[in-house]
Amino acid sequence: MHSKKPFYILVALLFIAGIAASVYRGIEHNVPFLPGEQVQSWAVDAKVSFQGTGNPAEVTFSLPKDPAFEILVENATSPGYGMSVTDGDVGRQVTWSTREAIGQQDLYYKVTLVPTGKNEILADSEPDAPQAYNWPATELAAAEQVMSEIWSRSATNLSFAQQLNKSFNATERSQNLELLLTSNSRADLFIRMLNSKGIPAKKVSGLFLEDQRRRQQLTTYVEVYHQGQWIIFNPNDGSQGRPDNLLIWDRTAKSTLDVVGGVNSQVNFSMLQDTRSALATSIDMLKNKDALDFSLYQLPLEEQSLFKGILLIPIGVLMVVFLRVIIGIKTSGTFMPVLIALAFIQTTLLTGLVGFLLIVAFGLMIRSYLSDLNLLLISRISAVIIVVIGIIGLFTLLSYKFGLSEGLTITFFPMIILAWTIERMSILWEEEGAKEVMVQGGGSLFVATLAYLAMSAHWVQHWVFNFLGIHLVILAVVLLMGQYTGYKLLELRRFRPLAGE
Amino acid sequence: MLFAKPRRLTENGVLGMNKRNIDYIGRYNQRKFYKRVDDKLTTKQLALANDIAVPALIGTVCQQHEIMHIPEMVNNRDGFVIKPSQGSGGKGILVITKVENGHYFKPNGHEVTPSEIDRHISNILSGLFSLGGKPDVAIVEGLIEFDPVFDGYSFEGVPDIRLIVFKGFPVMGMLRLSTAASDGKANLHQGAVGVGLDIGTGQGLHAVQFDRPLDLHPDTDKKLTEILVPHWDTLLHTASKAYEMSELGYLGTDMVLDQKLGPLLLELNARPGLAIQIANGQGLLPRLKHVEQMKNKSMSVEERVAYAKTHFSSLPSA
Numbered sequence: 001m002h003s004k005k006p007f008y009i010l011v012a013l014l015f016i017a018g019i020a021a022s023v024y025r026g027i028e029h030n031v032p033f034l035p036g037e038q039v040q041s042w043a044v045d046a047k048v049s050f051q052g053t054g055n056p057a058e059v060t061f062s063l064p065k066d067p068a069f070e071i072l073v074e075n076a077t078s079p080g081y082g083m084s085v086t087d088g089d090v091g092r093q094v095t096w097s098t099r100e101a102i103g104q105q106d107l108y109y110k111v112t113l114v115p116t117g118k119n120e121i122l123a124d125s126e127p128d129a130p131q132a133y134n135w136p137a138t139e140l141a142a143a144e145q146v147m148s149e150i151w152s153r154s155a156t157n158l159s160f161a162q163q164l165n166k167s168f169n170a171t172e173r174s175q176n177l178e179l180l181l182t183s184n185s186r187a188d189l190f191i192r193m194l195n196s197k198g199i200p201a202k203k204v205s206g207l208f209l210e211d212q213r214r215r216q217q218l219t220t221y222v223e224v225y226h227q228g229q230w231i232i233f234n235p236n237d238g239s240q241g242r243p244d245n246l247l248i249w250d251r252t253a254k255s256t257l258d259v260v261g262g263v264n265s266q267v268n269f270s271m272l273q274d275t276r277s278a279l280a281t282s283i284d285m286l287k288n289k290d291a292l293d294f295s296l297y298q299l300p301l302e303e304q305s306l307f308k309g310i311l312l313i314p315i316g317v318l319m320v321v322f323l324r325v326i327i328g329i330k331t332s333g334t335f336m337p338v339l340i341a342l343a344f345i346q347t348t349l350l351t352g353l354v355g356f357l358l359i360v361a362f363g364l365m366i367r368s369y370l371s372d373l374n375l376l377l378i379s380r381i382s383a384v385i386i387v388v389i390g391i392i393g394l395f396t397l398l399s400y401k402f403g404l405s406e407g408l409t410i411t412f413f414p415m416i417i418l419a420w421t422i423e424r425m426s427i428l429w430e431e432e433g434a435k436e437v438m439v440q441g442g443g444s445l446f447v448a449t450l451a452y453l454a455m456s457a458h459w460v461q462h463w464v465f466n467f468l469g470i471h472l473v474i475l476a477v478v479l480l481m482g483q484y485t486g487y488k489l490l491e492l493r494r495f496r497p498l499a500g501e
Numbered sequence: 502m503l504f505a506k507p508r509r510l511t512e513n514g515v516l517g518m519n520k521r522n523i524d525y526i527g528r529y530n531q532r533k534f535y536k537r538v539d540d541k542l543t544t545k546q547l548a549l550a551n552d553i554a555v556p557a558l559i560g561t562v563c564q565q566h567e568i569m570h571i572p573e574m575v576n577n578r579d580g581f582v583i584k585p586s587q588g589s590g591g592k593g594i595l596v597i598t599k600v601e602n603g604h605y606f607k608p609n610g611h612e613v614t615p616s617e618i619d620r621h622i623s624n625i626l627s628g629l630f631s632l633g634g635k636p637d638v639a640i641v642e643g644l645i646e647f648d649p650v651f652d653g654y655s656f657e658g659v660p661d662i663r664l665i666v667f668k669g670f671p672v673m674g675m676l677r678l679s680t681a682a683s684d685g686k687a688n689l690h691q692g693a694v695g696v697g698l699d700i701g702t703g704q705g706l707h708a709v710q711f712d713r714p715l716d717l718h719p720d721t722d723k724k725l726t727e728i729l730v731p732h733w734d735t736l737l738h739t740a741s742k743a744y745e746m747s748e749l750g751y752l753g754t755d756m757v758l759d760q761k762l763g764p765l766l767l768e769l770n771a772r773p774g775l776a777i778q779i780a781n782g783q784g785l786l787p788r789l790k791h792v793e794q795m796k797n798k799s800m801s802v803e804e805r806v807a808y809a810k811t812h813f814s815s816l817p818s819a
Binding site for chain 2: 325371432
């Protein structure tokens with residue numbers, strides 16, 4: 001007798017692989033664990049406008065690149081303009097160009113964004129030490145004083161930035177600071193002081209996302225490097241850290257909009273909040289990334305819907321194995337209930353049950369006539385198949401005439417299976433009587449109903465199609481049940497006289 | 502209490518279906534030997550080669566057109582049995598006990614018309630009764646003139662003796678008596694009565710119908726535990742010999758007692774049912790484990806029978 005260890009290791013591996021694949025899919029690909037989950041999305045429109053001077057015009061506009069928001073769809077409309085999107089060292093940007101721009105010009109960029117929850121801005125690499133700012137002679141002494149005073153009150157780069165930010169927004173600022181702020185903007189001064197102390201810091205522009213806002217402008221922030229992360233500061237109000245609804249539009253520290261060959265350029269933003277299905281969103285995102293690895297969504301729609309049905313079969317099979325091995329219910333034909341359950345999915349349960357009983361009852365009646373004809377088995381079965389098709393056709397027509405649209409779904413029943421069921425039931429009836437027919441037929445319908453209930457649950461359908469790893473888990477469970485040597489539930493009843501009670 | 506506690510059943514050594522399939526059938530019955538028992542014609546030929554007595558073979562029907570030879574085949578006989586060679590669970594067995602002027606009658610007196618017999622054989626040939634619907638062969642056998650010792654115990658049918666043989670040791674026995682409910686068939690799930698038999702003596706121990714204990718035969722009201730099966734030693738030897746013949750470790754042997762020929766081997770079963778435990782009021786597991794733990798590998802048929810009689814008997818030896 002060989003060891004069962006390899007078997008249990010295999011089962012454990014299947015189980016772990018299945019769970020791990022599902023969790024990976026849920027967390028890494030944002031596939032929702034429950035069906036019908038919703039996510040918020042933002043539709044942001046940027047309108048770039050300028051006055052053309054009649055000369056060739058070239059407009060360069062930075063595009064958002066923010067780990068906290070994933071871009072679902074983006075497009076730029078610009079009739080009469082050539083357009084190209086580049087993603088390089090200077091960040092993502094769109095360039096519109098035209099030979100001749102006269103009068104008011106409007107260019108649009110639309111983007112749909114989904115929050116990812118990754119609010120930290122991680123640095124790809126250690127930034128270079130910044131160049132110290134050359135203070136003008138009039139400011140040098142004041143700046144030195146402010147910096148050294150704050151330096152003495154801080155311990156780290158971060159706390160220096162915090163203290164600096166605080167003193168910028170103190171109710172009573174030092175005279176030195178007031179002097180410096182007359183000739184420098186807050187953000188500029190903030191960055192210059194940090195840079196003078198060798199702390200990497202740069203300007204970023206962000207957009208506050210608020211539902212149904214129009215004509216919004218970008219706000220300037222400062223990001224300060226600290227231990228592998230960029231921390232957002234707002235020297236204008238003294239706050240630190242990024243608000244959830246802040247979309248960082250441009251981190252290049254260069255101007256967001258450059259217009260050559262135009263005047264009075266400006267950009268306005270309008271935005272709208274929207275809810276959409278989490279599943280559809282994650283599929284769109286995967287498509288954008290071209291990362292549909294091992295997802296059935298790569299298949300054409302027709303094959304997808306085919307697979308939606310096929311992938312339910314393991315659930316039905318699992319149900320049959322459980323009910324037969326652990327519970328001990330008798331069915332006619334091992335997996336016939338699964339096929340009936342698949343048909344129930346198309347017909348819905350009640351219509352399916354009624355339809356099934358009608359077809360089998362009619363079939364049995366006609367079969368009892370056929371049995372008098374003394375036919376060979378193969379031609380008898382064939383005759384039953386044709387009769388079953390006839391019955392299905394008849395019921396479909398009748399229900400259509402009576403306006404019962406449910407009756408039309410009866411065509412989804414697998415005819416060959418029905419024919420064999422009728423044949424088996426008929427033999428069973430002759431051999432063992434009506435009672436056994438009821439037991440086995442009832443058992444089959446019971447198993448089919450349970451399998452249907454399992455297969456028609458929305459979250460089951462969601463899981464088997466979106467988390468393919470779950471099939472490995474089912475396989476592991478089926479293998480495990482194949483090793484079950486304990487009593488079946490119904491055996492506990494059957495062997496009751498042997499319990500010695 | 503609708504359900505027994507699993508622990509109580511384990512304590513009493515009751516063998517469940519899953520455990521039987523995995524730990525006994527799966528482990529001791531090699532697939533390649535199954536055909537020796539699944540095909541009754543092969544079993545019959547093997548038995549004859551091994552000097553085991555079987556019911557007389559009248560003929561076989563392998564092709565549709567041979568069906569018409571049935572009347573001449575059974576000519577001058579009072580009765581006969583038609584069975585599928587690869588049937589399971591007693592399905593497809595047609596017993597004719599009376600032939601009068603070309604009219605055939607079942608044990609319950611109902612007439613079977615020749616065309617019904619033709620259809621039955623045709624069904625057998627096209628595989629209706631065989632596992633997986635494989636084309637089959639119909640066997641026509643002589644009727645067994647069953648031993649009158651069971652008169653009053655069996656209703657319209659041949660009582661048969663089922664012995665479970667594990668690695669050559671007869672471990673448990675049961676007498677199956679047909680009833681009105683079972684339509685003359687000796688299959689427990691069809692309503693036959695099962696009487697547990699003492700391995701040492703062949704004495705009736707305990708009886709069940711439809712998995713529930715009973716004392717008296719439902720049709721004849723005779724006390725079932727008073728049965729003493731004759732030719733008990735021959736039965737045990739035949740069953741034990743079937744192990745060498747079939748090479749199946751976990752085996753069910755079905756035998757009948759013929760008035761003139763004595764015990765005849767009807768068929769072998771590689772997946773014998775578990776109802777025998779209810780009929781005996783005892784679990785199989787303690788005996789199976791006993792045999793599994795035995796060190797002495799090669800014992801002759803006689804030694805095995807003697808060993809079984811002393812170790813697996815529930816009654817004080819006679």
